[in-house]
Amino acid sequence: MLKKLQYFWQLSYQRSPQENLEALRNKLTAKSHKNKQRVADTQRIHEANAVIPDLWNIPPYQEFIAHQIQTHKQPIVLLGKLEKIKGLSEILLNKNIQVKTLEWDWQEQINLNGLPEESQLVICHIPLSEYQWKVIQQLKESYFNRLTSIYELVLPFTLLPMAQSSLDYYVKNLTEITTYYLGETYFRPIDKLNDVFPLAEKKVIEFGPLEGCLTAGLVKLGVKNLTCIEARAENAIKTLIACYSFSWKNVELVMDDFHNVNHLKYGTYDLVFAHGVYYHSLAPFLFLENLCSLSENIFIGGFCATDELPEGDYEILEYDGGKYRTKIHKEVDYFTSGINPIGYFFHKDDLMKFFKKRNYEVIVISDEDAEIAAGNYLRFLARKK
Structure with missing residues (x-):
């Protein structure tokens, strides 16, 4: 170390004062440049927030x-x-x-x-x-x-893309699902339901909210209180995220099995909203009776069996003196499915017959051909006479 110092001392002694000054300037300039680069690098690190997008x-x-x-x-x-x-x-x-x-x-x-x-x-x-x-x-x-x-x-909205990247969503595009959550577009034609049964200030119970797209429509149409019943944890999480992100203060989510939901536990409502769920029940008559116990106004939307779809013969179910044409719906383990191994697609006339026999007026909202799952998709309001 001593020899090294002697070497630099001799070198500086042999150089002229001007050369020594120039060497010092170069050293200080290099150090200054290094410091500036460090500051610039630090600024670049802090130019973005880790959780907020562009x-x-x-x-x-x-x-x-x-x-x-x-x-x-x-x-x-x-x-x-x-x-x-x-x-x-x-x-x-x-x-x-x-x-x-x-x-x-x-x-x-x-x-x-x-x-x-x-x-x-x-x-x-x-x-x-x-x-x-x-x-x-x-x-x-x-x-x-x-x-x-x-x-x-x-x-709060950063929850949505994170959830979409982690969970299966029916509506996978952030832009598209935004239009539903903000009430700019209805996920399904529930505005037509609103035409025959105004939803403003109504107390409603919804079965199977999935990811809250129909829930958003009900909120947009002014329901006073909305209770959502969901048994699948991933769907409950998605609906809770939507509730939190969009501040749906009048929405409550309850995890329960459809077959356990009746007036004895939940009381009564102005409307039952059961869209895309009835055929996930392994005990369909119990489920439909539960709906009747909950309200005098019941909205049902769902796939119905036709002669062609699903393939196979009808299975006749007998209940309360009536006969009902059904075809078995075999479930798969997916977030859009029920939690039981089978359910039943009713023929549309027989599904409406169940309510007519109980003194409900049936108002058809939409009646469409379908090419997946079953051959028909029916939506109707059953209203107690």
Whole structure:
């Protein structure tokens, strides 16, 4: 080590003062460049949030944000880079929400001159540093509940793509399922049910919500209280995620077997909503009697047997003095299936006959040919006379 130091001392002694100064400058410049590179690398690491996606290039997320914002029912001020928030502003305007945009990039003060005093302020930046989080905290101390951030609005919706990547969904596309969850499109023609039986302010029990797409339609149509009955854990999880993400406060999910659900345990409802489930019952008459015990208004939608589909002869089931044409439905272990090994497809006339014999008026909502599972798909409302 001593020899090495002597060598460098001799080298510096032999060089001119100008050469030594130049060598020192080069060393300091290299160190400065290295420090700058380290800072730049650190900044790049912190330029993205690990759980929030690129909001401005994924249309469903802008729809999610708009959905959250419109619940405030006040004029909205979007704070951020104008080129990014322009699209969100247009979505809100299309929803008849009064909205203003304001160029803002983490200034500690907000100039709200000329803007409505009751405006809800939405920070359209994702905080990525301690300073930025402190700015948000400081602004919230000034504006309290008037101020929120995109981060808070979006975070609940990150559950959806995560769930879709982990669980089987009937609707696998995030954009498509968003239209159902937001009530922009009905997953099935339940708006036609609403035409003959207005759902607003009704107490409803739904069997087999699957992933909550029909549940969303019922919420959109204004049901007052909705109890969802589900026996498959994966479907219960998907429905709970939708309830949480979209703040369906009037929806309760209960894990139970369809055959265990009757008025003795659950009371009565304005409407039973049983879409795509009756043929998953291994004891169909018990299930249908349970429905009658729960309400004087029963909506059923489901596959029905025809002479051609499914293949094979009818099996005649006798119940309460009547005969019913059915074909066995063999279940598979899949999230859209029942939890029992078999169920029964009824002939559509005999399924409606069950309710007619119990003094229900049957109103057909839709009657369509089907090419999978069974040959017909029937939807009807049975209404007690």
